[in-house]
Amino acid sequence: MIEFSxxxxxxxxxxxxxxxxLWVVRDVFGLTGxxxxxxxxxxGACTMHVDEVAQRTCILPLSAVAGKRIKTIEGxxxxxxxxxxxxxWIEHSVPQCGYCQSGQLMSAAALLDQNPxxxxxxxxxxxxxxxCRCGTYPRIKQAIQAAALAYDATAKEGA
Amino acid sequence: MSIKNLSRRRFLKTTAxxxxxxxxxFSLFGLSDEPLPVVTEPGxxxxxxxxxxxxxNRIIFYxxxxxxxxxxxxxxxxxxxxxxxVSPHSMEIVHCEVHSDYANPAxxxxxxxxxxxxxAHYMPLRQVGADTRALILAAAAKxxxxxxxxxxxxDGQVLYQGQTYPYGRFIATAREMDPVTGAPLRRQxxxxxxxxxxxxxxxxxxxxxxxxxxxxxxxxGMQYAVLVRSPVFGAQLLSYDDSAVLRRPGxxxxxAISNGVAIVADSYWHARDAASQLSVQWEDTPRSSLTSExxxxxxxxxxxxxxxxxAVDEGDIQLGLADARAQIEGEYWTPYLAHxxxxxxxxLVRLGDNDAEIWxxxxxAQAAQNLVxxxxxxxxxxxxxxNLFLGGGxxxxxxxxxxxxxxxxxxxxxxxxxxxxSREDDIQSGFYRPASIARVxxxxxxxxxxxxxxVKRAGGDITPGTIKNLLPAIFPSLPxxxxxxxxxxxxxxxxxxxxxxxxxxxxxxxxxLTNVQVKNSSIDHGVPVTFWRSVGxxxxxxxxxxxxxxLAIAADLDPVELRLKNTGxxxxxxxxxxxxxxxxxxxxxxxxxxxxFASHGSFLTDVAQVAxxxxxxxxxxxxxxxxxxxxxxAVNPDIVxxxxxxxxxxxxxxxxxxxxxxxxxxVKQSNFHDYPMLRMDEAPEIVVIIVDSKTEPTxxxxxxxxxxxxxxxxxxxxxxxxxxxxxxxxxxx
Numbered sequence: 001m002i003e004f005s006x007x008x009x010x011x012x013x014x015x016x017x018x019x020x021x022l023w024v025v026r027d028v029f030g031l032t033g034x035x036x037x038x039x040x041x042x043x044g045a046c047t048m049h050v051d052e053v054a055q056r057t058c059i060l061p062l063s064a065v066a067g068k069r070i071k072t073i074e075g076x077x078x079x080x081x082x083x084x085x086x087x088x089w090i091e092h093s094v095p096q097c098g099y100c101q102s103g104q105l106m107s108a109a110a111l112l113d114q115n116p117x118x119x120x121x122x123x124x125x126x127x128x129x130x131x132c133r134c135g136t137y138p139r140i141k142q143a144i145q146a147a148a149l150a151y152d153a154t155a156k157e158g159a
Numbered sequence: 160m161s162i163k164n165l166s167r168r169r170f171l172k173t174t175a176x177x178x179x180x181x182x183x184x185f186s187l188f189g190l191s192d193e194p195l196p197v198v199t200e201p202g203x204x205x206x207x208x209x210x211x212x213x214x215x216n217r218i219i220f221y222x223x224x225x226x227x228x229x230x231x232x233x234x235x236x237x238x239x240x241x242x243x244x245v246s247p248h249s250m251e252i253v254h255c256e257v258h259s260d261y262a263n264p265a266x267x268x269x270x271x272x273x274x275x276x277x278x279a280h281y282m283p284l285r286q287v288g289a290d291t292r293a294l295i296l297a298a299a300a301k302x303x304x305x306x307x308x309x310x311x312x313x314d315g316q317v318l319y320q321g322q323t324y325p326y327g328r329f330i331a332t333a334r335e336m337d338p339v340t341g342a343p344l345r346r347q348x349x350x351x352x353x354x355x356x357x358x359x360x361x362x363x364x365x366x367x368x369x370x371x372x373x374x375x376x377x378x379x380g381m382q383y384a385v386l387v388r389s390p391v392f393g394a395q396l397l398s399y400d401d402s403a404v405l406r407r408p409g410x411x412x413x414x415a416i417s418n419g420v421a422i423v424a425d426s427y428w429h430a431r432d433a434a435s436q437l438s439v440q441w442e443d444t445p446r447s448s449l450t451s452e453x454x455x456x457x458x459x460x461x462x463x464x465x466x467x468x469x470a471v472d473e474g475d476i477q478l479g480l481a482d483a484r485a486q487i488e489g490e491y492w493t494p495y496l497a498h499x500x501x502x503x504x505x506x507l508v509r510l511g512d513n514d515a516e517i518w519x520x521x522x523x524a525q526a527a528q529n530l531v532x533x534x535x536x537x538x539x540x541x542x543x544x545x546n547l548f549l550g551g552g553x554x555x556x557x558x559x560x561x562x563x564x565x566x567x568x569x570x571x572x573x574x575x576x577x578x579x580x581s582r583e584d585d586i587q588s589g590f591y592r593p594a595s596i597a598r599v600x601x602x603x604x605x606x607x608x609x610x611x612x613x614v615k616r617a618g619g620d621i622t623p624g625t626i627k628n629l630l631p632a633i634f635p636s637l638p639x640x641x642x643x644x645x646x647x648x649x650x651x652x653x654x655x656x657x658x659x660x661x662x663x664x665x666x667x668x669x670x671x672l673t674n675v676q677v678k679n680s681s682i683d684h685g686v687p688v689t690f691w692r693s694v695g696x697x698x699x700x701x702x703x704x705x706x707x708x709x710l711a712i713a714a715d716l717d718p719v720e721l722r723l724k725n726t727g728x729x730x731x732x733x734x735x736x737x738x739x740x741x742x743x744x745x746x747x748x749x750x751x752x753x754x755x756f757a758s759h760g761s762f763l764t765d766v767a768q769v770a771x772x773x774x775x776x777x778x779x780x781x782x783x784x785x786x787x788x789x790x791x792x793a794v795n796p797d798i799v800x801x802x803x804x805x806x807x808x809x810x811x812x813x814x815x816x817x818x819x820x821x822x823x824x825x826v827k828q829s830n831f832h833d834y835p836m837l838r839m840d841e842a843p844e845i846v847v848i849i850v851d852s853k854t855e856p857t858x859x860x861x862x863x864x865x866x867x868x869x870x871x872x873x874x875x876x877x878x879x880x881x882x883x884x885x886x887x888x889x890x891x892x
Contacts, residue, residue: 014430016429023427035374035550036427036502038831039431039581042831073367074367086367091357091358092603094366095359096230097502098366098370099500099551102226102368106336123839128838128839128840133551134228134501134551135804135806135809136801137838137842138844138845
């Protein structure tokens with residue numbers, strides 16, 4: 001039996017501990033927002049946060065996340081309470097087919113959590129593990145920059 | 160407007176040309192008399208195949224085309240919503256099921272592709288919207304005891320004497336009334352949504368992880384399956400040993416089907432993990448030793464043979480060459496490419512005694528339904544296709560062989576089956592953009608006029624294989640033997656008796672050519688090929704636009720001027736070339752940056768692109784792309800921009816990296832480490848200029864792909880002096 005925190009809730013499962021986290025989250029806990037793209041940690045469609053760090057969960061065995069905090073796209077924000085990045089994604093018409101976007105958003109959120117004011121080069125570096133076959137990169141970059149500005153404004157208001 | 164007792168159950172038949180010339184009869188748009196596959200909610204009104212008004216005032220739009228990222232749900236909701244007077248954001252938009260009313264008017268079958276959706280539905284869906292609004296208004300006039308002239312509408316509400324009434328208020332009366340036909344359409348100056356709206360209707364679902372794709376479908380009692388296929392295309396299974404597989408956890412069955420050996424388990428992971436333990440023998444075939452070098456050698460040999468079909472032969476090439484101020488000759492190579500949509504192929508099939516359901520994302524839901532029927536014997540009318548969001552299509556999801564696989568496995572094991580392809584399956588067992596080679600001889604005279612244009616292309620052809628797949632999919636009751644017979648007969652027509660239009664498109668149409676010859680030699684290497692975003696244009700614009708650049712340089716002419724001079728008969732293309740050329744002259748370049756120009760018309764849309772490129776440490780870097788597009792009236796200008804951006808990045812992946820190679824009959828590449836995709840740090844800044852137009856809208860999903868590879872190649876020549884005639888572009892160091 002392995003226990004971990006999933007979007008703030010404590011969960012446990014007795015599935016094969018070698019099973020990659022992606023399939024546990026999708027098939028055992030029914031959260032299907034995270035996607036399967038390559039099965040080899042090459043495309044980023046399966047990106048979740050493990051203790052606040054963006055990780056490729058298609059190659060991360062369940063046994064490696066015992067006791068850790070997992071956040072998925074479903075925990076980033078929801079329809080009533082969008083994360084600033086999700087809001088920016090909508091305003092900049094980022095998604096095309098949309099399949100990779102959960103992973104893109106989780107990578108972007110991990111970036112802004114660590115660096116609320118990234119340079120374009122830092123955005124490139126943080127996002128280059130996520131492939132988008134529809135070619136939404138220019139929009140993703142604009143949306144991250146816009147969300148960073150919103151972060152910044154919120155921070156200044158708070159100060 | 161006429162409100163008459165006109166039945167919409169008419170049987171007007173017409174014909175359409177599909178792909179390379181297959182003629183199919185089909186009912187006129189929305190006029191079939193088969194029952195609609197729409198569940199009418201209690202108290203709801205379904206006035207036609209595309210709309211439902213519910214008692215609780217929702218308006219549902221059954222989108223006839225498949226959303227694979229191109230924005231078709233937003234676009235078609237905008238088109239029907241304009242005349243219905245309902246904002247696309249006020250509708251519930253869902254994929255339709257299978258029905259002849261949902262046939263693509265451009266093709267006659269229920270297929271999404273060829274950048275046809277907006278163009279083909281622009282007038283028909285507007286008419287459906289206008290007629291339905293007229294029906295609601297007629298009912299409102301009756302219910303409110305008002306005259307039509309006193310009523311107006313706004314975003315799903317009827318306005319009368321300062322009050323607003325939702326359309327749903329009048330559906331009980333509307334249900335009893337005769338349908339309206341021929342209601343007048345809005346003038347462009349009155350448009351509220353077309354040309355105005357920018358945000359996509361599916362963005363919220365897609366940023367919150369709530370959008371459902373085929374991968375996300377589940378049904379009670381389902382098991383997961385993976386399939387081990389022959390690594391050599393078409394090789395038959397000889398034997399297999401499943402004893403090690405059956406000992407793996409979660410595995411419930413191993414079954415041989417027509418296309419390989421399926422491992423069935425309680426989870427995808429268990430099935431995939433166990434598949435590596437399968438020991439399997441395949442037959443040796445003549446293809447088992449095939450290599451890419453041999454293929455290329457054979458294609459070059461075909462250029463020199465006279466086993467060929469002529470697409471165009473006008474004027475006199477020799478005369479044109481004799482007149483030449485400058486002449487060029489070159490051979491251009493384009494490799495096999497996988498589509499690699501981010502969502503690997505998958506299908507969930509549930510078979511009942513005499514009914515079935517299938518969940519997947521597909522560009523050809525009708526083919527999926529027919530193939531389930533063909534394999535299972537269940538009649539098509541009892542098969543429901545739940546079409547979900549497509550995690551990318553690019554042509555790959557027009558092919559439905561995975562539906563056959565899933566159905567065969569479900570029949571063998573007796574439970575619902577979710578078949579999932581891996582990325583390796585996608586790269587190695589898929590359908591591909593054909594490889595091709597083209598030899599060009601071209602000349603320009605002292606007036607800057609192209610005096611000779613002689614092209615021979617050799618490579619695989621898409622149409623014969625497509626027909627082979629399409630026939631059983633269109634006619635599920637056609638016996639297999641007959642279907643195969645007809646397929647091989649039709650396929651034979653393309654073996655150099657008649658050129659496959661998909662193979663030669665884009666090789667000559669853009670320019671005014673008096674002495675022109677285009678020939679095709681069809682070579683079948685047994686590699687399954689299909690439509691890949693922009694199809695033949697993706698190979699052939701590289702040929703044409705590289706050759707045009709070479710011709711300009713050879714004749715010491717400006718490449719933009721050469722194109723302007725020779726596109727007089729093609730004013731829309733001429734105009735985008737002119738605009739892009741003017742912008743190009745204004746571009747400020749840092750040291751070491753160089754510009755390349757290319758233009759191309761495809762899918763009724765014209766595009767010109769300028770690529771700003773540098774070569775640093777032997778690596779080609781694309782910094783900026785200017786894209787000028789004329790697609791007629793832009794129904795949603797921001798989606799047009801995103802399609803231009805996305806197509807350019809898709810085309811850049813092909814230009815810089817895209818290549819599949821064969822070794823011992825097997826595809827050598829397997830995943831994104833050796834079949835790389837452009838990533839964010841390599842993506843250029845893209846500036847899109849949409850030409851202001853009032854003519855009917857044309858395709859935008861594909862036309863930005865073809866020009867980018869030659870635009871970059873032409874810039875690389877200016878940067879390095881190297882003329883790269885092979886894709887992907889590789890510098891000689």
